[in-house]
Amino acid sequence: xxxxxxxxxEAKGITKKFPGVLANDNVDFDLHKGEIHALLGENxxxxxxxxxxxxxxxxxxxxxxxxxxxxxTLNSSRDAIKHGIGMVxxxxxxxxxxxxxxxxxxxxxxxxxxxxxxxxxxxxxxAEVAQKVRDLSHQYGLEVDPEAVVGDLPVGVQQRVExxxxxxxxxxxxxxxxxxxxxxxxxxxxxxxxxxxxxAKGVSIVFITHKLKEVLKVADRITVMRAGQVVGSANPKExxxxxxxxxxxxxxxxxxxxxxxxxxxxxxxxxxxxxxxDVRGLEAVRGVSFTxxxxxxxxxxxxQGNGQTELxxxxxxxxxxxxxxxxxxxxxxxxxxxxxxxxxxxxNIPEDRQRHGLVLGYTIADNMALCDYYHMPFxxxxxxxxxxxxxxxxxxxxxxxxxxxxxxxxxxxxxGGNQQKVIVARELSRPVKLVLASQPxxxxxxxxxxxxxxxxxxxxxxxxAVLLVSAELDEILSLSDRIAVMYRGEIVATxxxxxxxxxxxxxxxxxxxxxx
Amino acid sequence: MQSEKQTNxxxxxxxxxxxxxxxxxxxxVPLLAILTSMIVGGIIIKSVGGDPILAYKGLxxxxxxxxxxxPVKSQxxxxxxxxxxxxxxxxxxxxxLAFKGGLFNIGAEGQLALGAxxxxxxxxxxxxxxxxxxxxxxxxxxxILGGLVMGGIWAGIVGALKAYTGGHEVINTIMMNYIAxxxxxxLLNGVMKDPSPTNVIARTPLVAESARxxxxxxxxxxxxxxxxxxxxxxxxWWLLNKTTLGFEVRTVGANPDxxxxxxxxxxxxxxxxxxxxxxxxxMAGAIEVTGLNYRHELGFSQGYGFDAIAxxxxxxxxxxxxxxxxxxxxxxxxxxxxxxxxxxxxxxxISMIQAFILLFVAADAIVRFIFRIKSxxxxxxxxxxxxx
Ligand SMILES: Nc1ncnc2c1ncn2[C@@H]1O[C@H](COP(=O)(O)OP(=O)(O)OP(=O)(O)O)[C@@H](O)[C@H]1O
Ligand SMILES: [Mg+2]
Numbered sequence: 001x002x003x004x005x006x007x008x009x010e011a012k013g014i015t016k017k018f019p020g021v022l023a024n025d026n027v028d029f030d031l032h033k034g035e036i037h038a039l040l041g042e043n044x045x046x047x048x049x050x051x052x053x054x055x056x057x058x059x060x061x062x063x064x065x066x067x068x069x070x071x072x073t074l075n076s077s078r079d080a081i082k083h084g085i086g087m088v089x090x091x092x093x094x095x096x097x098x099x100x101x102x103x104x105x106x107x108x109x110x111x112x113x114x115x116x117x118x119x120x121x122x123x124x125x126x127a128e129v130a131q132k133v134r135d136l137s138h139q140y141g142l143e144v145d146p147e148a149v150v151g152d153l154p155v156g157v158q159q160r161v162e163x164x165x166x167x168x169x170x171x172x173x174x175x176x177x178x179x180x181x182x183x184x185x186x187x188x189x190x191x192x193x194x195x196x197x198x199x200a201k202g203v204s205i206v207f208i209t210h211k212l213k214e215v216l217k218v219a220d221r222i223t224v225m226r227a228g229q230v231v232g233s234a235n236p237k238e239x240x241x242x243x244x245x246x247x248x249x250x251x252x253x254x255x256x257x258x259x260x261x262x263x264x265x266x267x268x269x270x271x272x273x274x275x276x277x278d279v280r281g282l283e284a285v286r287g288v289s290f291t292x293x294x295x296x297x298x299x300x301x302x303x304q305g306n307g308q309t310e311l312x313x314x315x316x317x318x319x320x321x322x323x324x325x326x327x328x329x330x331x332x333x334x335x336x337x338x339x340x341x342x343x344x345x346x347x348n349i350p351e352d353r354q355r356h357g358l359v360l361g362y363t364i365a366d367n368m369a370l371c372d373y374y375h376m377p378f379x380x381x382x383x384x385x386x387x388x389x390x391x392x393x394x395x396x397x398x399x400x401x402x403x404x405x406x407x408x409x410x411x412x413x414x415x416g417g418n419q420q421k422v423i424v425a426r427e428l429s430r431p432v433k434l435v436l437a438s439q440p441x442x443x444x445x446x447x448x449x450x451x452x453x454x455x456x457x458x459x460x461x462x463x464x465a466v467l468l469v470s471a472e473l474d475e476i477l478s479l480s481d482r483i484a485v486m487y488r489g490e491i492v493a494t495x496x497x498x499x500x501x502x503x504x505x506x507x508x509x510x511x512x513x514x515x516x
Numbered sequence: 517m518q519s520e521k522q523t524n525x526x527x528x529x530x531x532x533x534x535x536x537x538x539x540x541x542x543x544x545v546p547l548l549a550i551l552t553s554m555i556v557g558g559i560i561i562k563s564v565g566g567d568p569i570l571a572y573k574g575l576x577x578x579x580x581x582x583x584x585x586x587p588v589k590s591q592x593x594x595x596x597x598x599x600x601x602x603x604x605x606x607x608x609x610x611x612x613l614a615f616k617g618g619l620f621n622i623g624a625e626g627q628l629a630l631g632a633x634x635x636x637x638x639x640x641x642x643x644x645x646x647x648x649x650x651x652x653x654x655x656x657x658x659x660i661l662g663g664l665v666m667g668g669i670w671a672g673i674v675g676a677l678k679a680y681t682g683g684h685e686v687i688n689t690i691m692m693n694y695i696a697x698x699x700x701x702x703l704l705n706g707v708m709k710d711p712s713p714t715n716v717i718a719r720t721p722l723v724a725e726s727a728r729x730x731x732x733x734x735x736x737x738x739x740x741x742x743x744x745x746x747x748x749x750x751x752x753w754w755l756l757n758k759t760t761l762g763f764e765v766r767t768v769g770a771n772p773d774x775x776x777x778x779x780x781x782x783x784x785x786x787x788x789x790x791x792x793x794x795x796x797x798x799m800a801g802a803i804e805v806t807g808l809n810y811r812h813e814l815g816f817s818q819g820y821g822f823d824a825i826a827x828x829x830x831x832x833x834x835x836x837x838x839x840x841x842x843x844x845x846x847x848x849x850x851x852x853x854x855x856x857x858x859x860x861x862x863x864x865x866i867s868m869i870q871a872f873i874l875l876f877v878a879a880d881a882i883v884r885f886i887f888r889i890k891s892x893x894x895x896x897x898x899x900x901x902x903x904x
Pocket of ligand 1 (some may be wrong): 023
């Protein structure tokens with residue numbers, strides 16, 4: 001490294017407004033050649049907006065972007081791709097029934113013109129592209145099978161396909177927007193290895209995440225945004241989680257959850273020998289039994305894909321169970337529709353927030369009444385009382401600090417983390433007996449995680465039973481009173497929090513049984 | 517100094533223009549689609565040697581009258597436009613409501629025909645069956661109800677198939693159309709055929725006086741059914757936007773998984789949406805019988821059910837939009853005769869223009885491209901992940 005590293009991309013004075021929001025306020029940002037530059041910031045700080053501007057998806061009100069010293073027009077992602085910018089969005093834009101090769105070709109079909117004035121004949125040369133994909137994956141250590149059908153691949157590999165796709169289009173600047181939020185720890189480590197290979201070969205990376213540990217581990221430089229502005233930068237070698245957190249949020253953040261010992265009371269959720277099949281018809285949950293008592297948090301740990309998703313869906317009525325029984329406060333709910341679960345006192349924070357948790361086209365206000373629209377105070381059974389819906393929303397937006405200019409903004413326009421807050425606010429504000437929280441803080445900033453953790457513990461202390469399903473071992477360890485480990489569809493162990501260690505849980509999650 | 521002021525006021529003007537465009541955005545594409553189609557239509561008229569200005573003048577006069585035409589003819593023109601608009605509004609609402617619920621009701625034509633058949637049956641046969649003369653206050657609502665329920669059942673079958681077996685509503689409404697239209701023909705040629713000795717046409721007998729709407733104005737054909745159509749539009753708007761049922765319909769249409777999560781009975785809602793949609797189409801038929809024709813005749817099927825799809829699209833599935841689009845389509849149909857009279861342009865030209873409108877509305881990207889309007893929103897959702 002030289003003393004003055006080459007700047008490959010430079011954005012100056014970017015300002016981007018949305019109705020009622022100044023999403024980027026005169027932002028300066030630069031990227032050095034071959035570095036990993038982490039972008040941190042609260043939910044709604046404007047990170048994705050800034051990246052979308054660089055990628056040509058949003059046209060800023062003002063500001064300039066230069067790539068390698070050449071000014072770039074910001075009209076479409078075509079321009080960005082031409083300048084060697086590639087972006088991997090959180091929701092991959094891959095076609096599940098196509099193979100890896102076909103997905104990579106899509107939109108970048110090879111142009112076989114002998115001379116530039118010939119008719120642009122587009123020929124699909126699968127073999128050629130497949131070979132290029134192989135070369136690329138060899139070159140950068142990105143293992144993907146060009147013939148595999150994308151829908152069959154795990155999320156981590158799909159993400160790799162997106163990266164290969166960007167590289168195939170000759171990207172040397174890569175934007176990764178919260179790539180690790182959906183990955184297992186192993187997949188995340190793989191990704192970091194790949195990122196380092198890429199930077200070693202001269203690719204420059206912008207990396208967005210809310211996980212401070214990851215930032216400290218992989219970033220060469222850190223920039224922090226708050227409320228649309230850059231508020232500072234940090235050197236990962238000299239910083240720590242606490243410092244970064246306060247810089248992001250603008251106040252001290254308590255990273256550890258403080259709670260009293262639990263005082264468990266009667267059984268609330270009782271699950272008896274439950275079996276559930278997954279979408280492919282394979283048995284994903286194989287005879288699971290457990291109870292969650294009022295006033296305790298049971299954490300369900302496990303590597304993703306070991307049946308937790310299916311179990312949580314069955315316990316909230318979203319998926320039918322094959323056999324077995326379960327009840328909430330004595331009501332047998334096996335085979336009942338979701339409305340009965342709500343009535344029995346279930347609050348459900350679903351894993352897939354855009355699919356189950358929200359109607360993206362509805363306003364925040366309507367989304368906050370999504371499960372309760374049919375009864376008082378939101379309706380008299382026939383007519384919806386919009387005033388009540390609105391005032392409820394105003395209150396929850398205030399309480400849960402949802403960052404939005406108004407309750408009448410469509411939920412789809414909120415930043416990812418704020419969408420999650422809308423769901424959490426709705427579910428935790430009801431009088432409930434059981435909270436079923438699947439990945440409740442996925443994609444949230446540290447400040448919001450702190451707040452939601454506090455809420456969950458407050459629910460517990462009020463005598464609510466909590467079943468927490470999380471891929472974050474840290475989250476499980478800091479919130480749970482008891483921990484159940486799932487492996488291949490079975491609960492292989494249930495341990496008391498005070499007897500649990502990270503190493504022991506890790507082994508159990510990997511399917512290694514300790515001798516008793 | 518001077519030029520700075522100028523640029524200042526220019527940017528002010530531009531920003532207020534931008535605001536205006538944003539405000540008008542929801543109806544911008546339909547309006548521009550209409551405009552573009554009119555221009556394309558004009559070019560076609562010109563290219564076959566016609567006079568576009570005169571043609572459009574004829575269209576306007578024929579549908580809304582003019583001073584030149586005189587008050588009597590003008591009144592009649594407006595009245596006829598309203599007569600045309602009436603079934604359009606009902607059938608357009610039928611398709612629009614289904615759209616809101618995420619369903620594509622292509623079968624409005626069949627539902628409308630069956631609605632008309634049953635409404636006529638109740639209209640001409642019920643007093644005979646009961647052996648008493650019914651007062652209008654009872655007989656007329658019964659006749660309308662008959663059409664409404666029949667249309668509802670017909671579409672409800674498709675809804676139930678969709679909800680409980682997954683059968684696709686597009687295929688099934690098309691199939692049910694064939695059954696409905698052929699059964700109508702069978703009934704009108706058979707048991708329900710007007711028995712009067714001079715009749716050779718496939719039509720029902722006239723409905724009893726007690727099953728008829730009164731005309732609003734003496735000597736004009738426009739009837740109270742038109743007013744009922746306007747009320748129905750308001751009612752459907754209220755139903756969709758202010759009631760729990762409407763909330764369920766829209767939620768199922770927008771995101772069935774989230775609807776299921778929220779405790780909505782998705783299957784029942786799909787059935788109900790189709791039922792109400794069919795009921796509206798059935799009502800279109802019933803109102804034609806009770807308000808205008810006083811009977812149903814095979815030749816009366818004017819393709820309202822198919823035009824209704826175009827109307828719902830043009831009206832962006834909004835009840836008010838449907839009313840406006842219906843009036844536009846009605847005016848074009850009604851004014852076509854005068855256009856032909858003035859310019860010798862064939863009436864088919866109108867169908868062409870309507871098809872262009874539909875094309876431009878459906879392929880809204882074309883209009884956005886021609887007029888350089890940025891589409892907002894959609895792209896954002898695509899490119900932002902749940903955490904991005
Ligand atoms: N298309 C849009 N229309 C209106 N407002 C928007 C739109 N996109 C983003 N915003 C607003 O701009 C602000 C910044 O959003 P952005 O998505 O950039 O946040 P973020 O930093 O990526 O947050 P997160 O960590 O939650 O993903 C938010 O207040 C958001 O509501
Ligand atoms: Mg974001």
